[in-house]
């Protein structure tokens with residue numbers, strides 16, 4: 001805490017210093033308000049974009065199955081699943097990081113992206129490789145670092 005000076009003892013230099021300090025603090029406060037306003041605008045834009053994506057990927061009933069109105073995949077489609085994921089760095093994701101379920105889910109996502117085996121591939125060898133991958137995700141070999149998605 002700053003040492004207080006009695007008004008009768010205050011010099012004009014000390015008063016000028018106090019006004020300078022007041023100006024500095026007013027400037028800092030204005031800067032913080034501008035930053036907060038900009039972040040609020042960015043947050044509003046992000047929330048609006050998420051709402052537009054959710055509206056685009058709404059669920060519809062097609063052939064007695066819930067599907068995505070936009071991409072036609074089973075609902076929730078990959079876009080909706082990504083939107084439903086907790087934000088990185090939140091308590092939920094921190095708790096889930098590195099769990100078997102997280103690793104298996106990441107492997108599943110990789111397999112979905114990779115699609116079926118290329119033509120001419122031995123399906124039994126392809127399947128064996130997948131089983132080895134799955135085993136290593138569930139029980140990582142002790143002498144190897146865990147595979148990161």
Ligand SMILES: [Zn+2]
Nearest residue numbers: 057068071077
């Ligand atoms: Zn979709």
